[in-house]
């Protein structure tokens with residue numbers, strides 16, 4: 080599988096999340112205040128809630144339902160009630176194109 084275009088970089092709003100889907104894989108796409116683009120699994124691991132509907136705060140995305148904040152860098156929840164991480168996908172920027180291959184996870188080590 081190859082990376083697919085999911086958005087235009089110039090159309091992303093800073094500190095906001097949008098939901099994108101690549102080959103049926105839902106992701107929350109975030110342009111943080113440092114200009115870095117992150118893509119994490121969109122489904123909260125505590126419930127069937129879209130994280131893209133949550134709140135961006137620095138390098139975290141908070142689920143609106145019960146308040147678990149997930150790290151945009153590692154996918155790990157930083158507080159309960161969620162305790163399982165969401166996947167973090169590798170994002171490629173090519174000019175104005177934001178590209179993601181859902182089979183390639185970001186190296187978070």
Ligand code: FES
Nearest residue numbers: 123125126142145
């Ligand atoms: S559904 Fe996300 S924290 Fe409960």
